[in-house]
Amino acid sequence: MKKFILAASVLVAVYSCKKEEGTAKENTTESVSESPKSNNKIVTLNGGITEIVSALGYEKEIVGTDVTSTYPESLKATAKDLGHVRSMTIEPIMAVSPTLILASDKDINPELMGKIKSSGIKTEIFKQEFTVDGTKKLIADVAKALGNTDYQKLNDKIDADLKQIQPISKKPKVLFIYARGNMLMVAGKNTPMASLIQLAGGENAVNDFEDFKPLTPEAVVKANPDVLFFFTTGLQGAGGNEGALKMPGVAQTNAGKNKKIIAMDGGLVSAFGPRLGEAAVALNKLLVENTK
Amino acid sequence: MKTQNKLYLYLILSAVLLILIAVAALNTGVYDFGGNSAFGTLWQYIKGDPALSLSHKYVIWDVRAARIVMAILIGSMLAVSGTGLQGMFKNPLATGDLIGLTSGATLLAAIAIVLGGYFKHYLPETVQFSLVGIAAFTGAFLSMMLVYRISTSGGTTNVVMMLLTGVAITAIGFSVTGFLIYISKDEQLRDLTFWNLGSLAAATWMKNGILAVVLCISYTMILPQGKALNAMMLGEKDAQHLGVHVEILKKQIIVVTALMIGTCVAFSGTIGFVGLIVPYILRLLFKSDYVFILPLSAVCGSILLLTADTFSRSIVAPSELPIGILTALMGGPIFIAILVKSKKSLS
């Protein structure tokens, strides 16, 4: 039970997933300013936000990111990895002397949030919705926080990419499995994976619950997915396709019988930033291939 | 050398050690004060130097200093509560975490947070805080009553029952708390790691204020009871013959330790083993003379926790090792040492 909870928190931290609470909130919150508007040193605590900031041309100004911000890769050289937002503390953030902190409202430790707010550094917190419109709004909001109005091209790119999605005649049921060590979790409703699957023309195999829950063989068999979806690293760690087929309940499903297993880069899948279109197209391609 | 003077000498020596460690802790951390030393920055803050940048001020005062003070307060209270419990149960294994008090506190605190989540918008933050604190205190208190009822009769404690009750309470607390965290999406509930391994990262001066008040109240009641706890070792009846108000003493210890443990758990999660390690080491020097080990544990508890916290911040910088891991690392071997030593009397 212990390990599962820990893994769940790590997972949820890494892939920023949160159930909506029903009420639409204002997008941006605090602005306690003590520095000039020219944002020289930015800390971005979310993969998607990092990508947006980089895509808008401010990559060189990012001095610190969270561990999920894996794209663009050139950031490894210029920005410090500050860890998981769930367990991060304030001092490492302050040590890079940021003038602006950008974060998503998901999973950030409320104590950390309190410390960030009382630090006096300009902070913007964005609500993240895992939809196309939500992403576009996020792009607009981040751009606004940076004092930039030239973000339309990012949204256009997403639309252009999305147009490349091919319809699939028979909508496949896709089950996303998060595999880390011995921990196996599946994605329910209101997860980035569910949204992405839908965008790419598929259907999320599990709709009984929200968020991530541990994998049970019964649930897997009941869901009877046509395709199994993993992160590249997760699939590798689980022993590749063979390992996946051995997972409990899988052998009884269409996906297991037909050996339809796909994988994509984790950062690409969960960022829901400017590469959203790319991600959807890539997933769509994989689904088309695997439902022939 | 007279007893009292000996005690004062040791207290002063320990206090000096504590101050040295506090200075070292102040200097530890990834933040760079722009060429100035941490101490210099603190001095600037105290003088009210306007040239001090807001960020420097924030880190030195609200982050580092607050955390150091919290480590001192919580470490002290955890150690004293352990020593007091051991005096009452007449056994060196009686500590808040081993007999289930911290689990009970955690459980009720978690319930308070979940319930409080429904009323969150109607209540100011201070009230929310106090609700959690009061719930934690109640949890510790109820667990204490349960353990006492089950394990103690006629003034003698059945140690095995005491520990087993602790195991049972811990199991229940863990499962219910885990369940609450599992079904609740409330971020306030944070995650199990916080409750199980503790963290001092969320130190604020307001919390320190509350802790200080609890500490003062508790210490005025319990620290002078060294003689009385010694007398308790003779058995409750004999202690009564020596003029100790046994029933009042027991009630005091129950309430005071529940109060201290509850408050510490509410603010820092479960930090285990402090109440085991500190009295054990002190007993090696002073035998079980509570006149010495009770006040000394107040200072040595701070030393222990502050040292552990400073390590937790620096070993895997910029990340942090949960402090419960460090205290468990030290406490585990000591637990075994106690068991080996008392192998005869426990069987």
Added chain:
Amino acid sequence: MITAHQINYRHKDFHILKNIDISLEYGEFLAIVGPNGAGKSSLLSILANEVKSDNPDILFKNKPVHDWKISELSMHKAKFSQHNSNDIPLEVKDVVMMGRYPYFDAQPREEDYDASDRMMQETDVIHLKDREYNTLSGGEKQRVHLSRVMAQLQNPIAHKVIFLDEPLNNLDVKHQYKALEIIKNFTRKGNSAVVVLHDLNLAAQYADKVLLMKSGKAAAYGKPGEVFTAEHITDAYNFPCTICPHPIHHNPMIIFG
């Protein structure tokens, strides 16, 4: 000194003590004897105010026991209990010093050190004072507690009382007599002692009054000569015995068999 009437003590439905009357004078050495289960320890506990009996207050120096403050009482009376294997991780001198707790707040004074040293001398444990209590033998521990209890009553107050529950257990002959001498000396100074004893002959030798108990009742009460008759004893102990005068000090000598 102490008067108690009609003491009744029940545990659940079982009558441990029934209708016992006791009156203890200044300077009196009262021995309580009887077979196992007769209720001797319970009676002692009640007299020493350890447990509450079901009936009106015991009078201690003409004041109901409950009207006394226990801090004061501790200077007037002390009790030696049978010690189960209590682990006391302290040195012997610290254990004895506990007897002086009613007298000092934080720090023992000159007179406290004197009193405890003196008593340790008398019970012959002074050479053990720096040893750890837990390393002593049963008899040695017994003597340590005896000196603690005696040290507790070393003060100028007149007419104190000491309660002792089987203080001679585990002691060898020499120390048994020594202990009884200490208690007798105590009573010669105007203080009283109530002692539960197993050895009838020692009781006969040292006690001023004897209470012979059987099944929770007082079977006989009075001077040793009056109480120690063949009838009384055979009846109480359910075992034949003969009495003859002691060749040296003329107290009754009880021989079983």
